[in-house]
Amino acid sequence: MAVENLKSEKKTDVDIQEKMNIVFVGHVDHGKSTVIGRLLADTGTLPEGKIEQVQESCRRNSKPFEYAYLIDALKDERAQSITIDSARVFFKSKKRHYIIIDAPGHIEFIKNMVTGASRAEAAVLVIDAHEGIQENSRRHGYLLWMLGLKQIVVLVNKMDMVGYDQEKFNSICDEYNLFLDELGVKPLCYIPVSGRMGDNVVNRSENTPWYAGYTVLSALDQFKKEKPETDKPFRMPVQDVYKFTLYGDNRRIVSGNVVSGTLKTGDELVFYPSGKKSRVKTIETFSAPPKESAVSGEAIGFTLDEQIYIRRGQIAARANETPPKVATRIRASLFWLGKHPLLTKKQYTIKLGSARVKAQIETIHRIIDASDYSTINEKNQIDHHDVAECTFRLSHPLALDLSDTLADTSRFVIVDDYEIWGGGIILQAVDDEETELLEEVITRDRKWIKSEVSMYQRAEHYSQRPTLLIITGEKSVGRKRFASRLEKTLLENGRMVYYLGIGSFLYGVSADLKRQSPDDNWHEHVRRMAQAAHLFLDAGLILIMTAVELKQSDLKIFNTIINPNYIETIWIGERVTTDISYDLQVLGGEENMDRSVALVKQLLQDHGIIFSL
């Protein structure tokens, strides 16, 4: 087998440890692949015989040889003459390894470009000197900004087609710079190149004596490795809480990737949006010595001093640092790649860190037309490939940071019909009627006087998970009778259960509100009920409450005050007159009583609240 290395220049004293991901973007046919092909050829990176193979194939198909064919090596792509996905290319300079992602410029393939660009640390944007700035030259620039890519170099390609004209080069640079300025993006430099002829790609060109700046290769070497954000506040979206008791391991390990800051054993942590607090006991490892600290970028796991209820979706922060914001309304910049437009009337799922919430657009502030970067105001939907600024209303409180303070925890994606079709960055946490309540809850949980009995001990002792069961339905459908029958059945089954009638509450705890105008004080009334329910749940009980036609706005107050995972809603009656999405519907009336009670019991078992008896 012939394995002789013919390319001696590859044996350089490269620090082969360092790697950088670079993405090439730009309008279709502006020559990204050609520049990359040239870069590979002129650095001696190509595998033996590869160029000859592609040249031979071009000769057979009577096509001129293009470096792009090296990258578009797949059969069906050669037919399309465009790179259809972010194919990666590995090569190295004297300084480090590069992984080049050849992001395609064709408008239909923007989703692949986004995929490529989000994995990159720096970007090379290619503009055709002959064609000038086109729609995707701007669109890609805008996306690079939103994706958080700050290191950019702009190539003015095909200089051979404009006779290496300095004027032409300067006018393109000036125009594009104006656009980038508006976004606050400063490119490292603009380089006049020809991918086809090799000018200023690896070797300095004699055709551009007026240009004294970097070549593409030397510009790439100027990019700096992103440093982990260790001097920023600590953030770790909780990915999971592991307890592998099945394997005889009793550690309860909170795990995730640190996205900013540092963590040490003994640090006090607060988990958002719940506001739950505990201290780091150990940082766990496998096949490595125990750790005392962890920094941004690491995948870690730790145990806590006190067992508190946390789960995937929360963000861990250090108690003595700037906390994340918690909001149910956010203002954001976003891009939309969905085939169907993003509508104001529709509910979507937003994923931020490990959290998922339902979200609906409340206001579209502006839509930016990427093709000429003007603002369109009259549209009431966000179309395929639009970039826009809007305010979302969320179904649950979300912990987040703003894009100008912490990038990672300000980024979210939008899921529609099983697919991630959009992404955005949060500009502002917008106040709403829930904001005050949220702050109240976070303070409550931080100040909560901890008992020696943990929630888990209580749950184990009573063999049940504390739960609020809200029985709701139309008037006179038999809510109260059903609630008290359910209470009796569960009690007879050995459960710790209590039925709290609204009347009992209204004439007692809320007597002051009752005396004033109950309708005006409705929000306060619901708040008190929810806070009372929280006490019962903390005591480990299954609490049953009833309400006439519970509305989503009421449920939202409950969801803010109590962990929504502890709430089960049951709609009673055949006719549905509510906007909440209940967990179960049962029939009212004495004749259906036994069956309805059995259905609720089944629900409690299915949701792991009680064990089957």
Add this chain to the structure above:
Amino acid sequence: MGHLDELESRSVFILREAYANFKNLGMLWSMGKDSTVLLWLTKKAFFGHVPFPMVHIDTHYKIPEMIEYRDRLAREWNLPLVVGTNFDALNEKHTFPDGNADRITCCGLLKTEALRRTLTGEGKRMVFNHDTNQYEEDPHPEPFTAVIVGARADEEGSRSKERYFSPRDKQNEWNIGEQPPEFWNQYKTDFKAGTNVRIHPLLDWTEINIWEYIAQEDIPTVSLYYNHGDGQRYRSLGCYPCTFPVQSEARTVEEIIEELRTGRFSNVAERSGRAQDKDDEGGLETLRREGYM
């Protein structure tokens, strides 16, 4: 953080995302260096545990050392292990070279089709019973909704087009042009029933990274990767009729790293010892579209 730490951290993140989002999850384990690194990363991610089954597609043409190694590690690490085989193709002798099939057909049946059937639960699955130290037939083979695979982007052309989370349709097919976007460490985790997912935590690793990591972590590997004095070793493992060793003096992990660093193999594809790649005109792409790993 060094470059291996960065790679490890991303892979661990992906493994944990997979575990958090998929109920019937499995990991393909070929006993090769890549999927064994993946197994090690799993132990890292879950603090010494392997919380989902390792799935081996056994063609019954594997080099015997590979099977010995598989069973040894399964015992020593107490691995949940599932083995799937296309017994129909073996019985009907649709094999190469001793049967009535060519290389690509043989690969298609003993690997791709065997994998498809093992994942859906249609095919017979053998499960390693740690108490009896034997393989027993899985009485209730449930379909896997997601499988973790050790594919790397630098291995071969078509693999560089993969996503970390890549959906496959009911026929196990991969639609390259229609892949969803993937950015900001957010992956496709919402699915219509019937879709299954390939998860690729090693996409950013290179061959040399794999060996560096094996050295750093002291991960046990199959002896076939090393030269035992005859001046040859395997660089990629597979079935014995179609896999050939390369000329190499490397006797240890360190010597392999040295060999790769000096660029001895820089002009030779890693899978050059795998005959099926050459028979398939589109590189591995045709095989991969139909579900080949």
